[in-house]
Amino acid sequence: MPILATRGAGAAKGFGLTAGAAPLICATGGTITFDGDYAVHTFTGPGTFTVNKIAASVPAPEQVVDYLVIAGAGGAPGGRGGGGGAGGYRESKQPTAAWTASPLAVTTGIPISGLGSFPISVGAGGASSGTSPANNGAPGSPSSFSTITGTGGGGSAQYPTFGGNTPGGPGGSGGGGGAEGGGFPGSPGGSGNAGSFSPSEGNPGAPGNNQNAGDFSGTGGGGGGAGGSGSPAPSGAIAGNGGSATTSNISPSGGTTGPTPGIRYWAGGGGGSSFGQYTPGEGGGGGSGGRYPAPLGGPINSGLANTGGGAQAGNGASGVVVIKYKVK
DSSP: OEEEEESSOOOOTTTOOTTOOOOEEHHHHHSSEEEETTEEESSSSSSSEEEEEEEETTTTGGEEEEEEEEEOOOOOOOTTTOOOOOOEEEOOTTTTOOOOOOOBBBBBOOEEOOOEEEEEOOOOOOOOSSSSTTBBBBOOOOOTTTTTHHHHHHHOOOOOGGGGSSOOSSSSSOOOOOOOSSSSSOOOOOOTTTTSSSSOOOOOEEEEEEBOHHHHOOOOOOBTTTTTTTOOBBBBBOOOOOOOOEOOOTTTSSSSSSSSTTTOOOOOOOOOOTTTSBBOOOOOSSSSOOOOOOOTTSSOOOTTTTTOOOOBBBBBOOOOEEEEEOOO
8 A cells, every 4th residue: 555655744644643734755665664753664584665756845855765784694614603794774864854873874875766666675683504615605686776786794603624724704894703622723704895885885794712721622703794894802712793883864763772772773693602611702782692502503593584684603694674754
């Protein structure tokens, strides 16, 4: 059913608006909710955002929609591997818009004056393993809306005995490096901002640490997040934390909750892994921060769906596309 968006008194009952005023925008696509004076279209899979009508009373500068585009995050193999990199993060917010956006948001949205349809793609998270060399975590897939694309997060490196000093994968944010005690070198993290965007869509992953602390020592570095780089593993007994998430209330029910009430967190890096009695890294909000214990087959800590968060030991989170515009 079309959304009849209006200024002032609003549109049809049943959509949270009052009937009576002339409609401003008629648009469809995704799951549609309302946030005060704004319509929010959320896509958790492929779809189409279609603008059917814009009232003549809407001035040209306001014939624009804002967006959040987050790609799928990188996977992480666990063991003594690094954390997966977060999916690439892109956001806009008009200067007069009334919600709190990320510091990464630009002020230029997507023009809709030409009406028509805009295809949406939402990237899947990368698998926990299967990428050669070294059986690393797989990268996430890109997400896109109109001219905006986020790059999939980099998969993390397995510990180096599976193919040498293999780094974490590059991506929107980079995957963390792995490590093995007993003389094998720790591997570096992967680079971030693979799309070379400004502001940056993400940050690099961090290296693992091979400092021998006993049997099965060696720990992985944290994967990069939208808000910061992954942390290096400080020792062979303590893994690195994932890079910080960024925050945005473009969708009041999306992302994850975090330390600040009422704020939504997106695209955190996955924490590095460890074995046995050693300490795993924490996820960077929207990522995954639990441990992967020995023996193998224990709990798997994947990224949280539709947050773009990197895995600690499992599959990266899927991405999301959110479109928001004023309706009254």
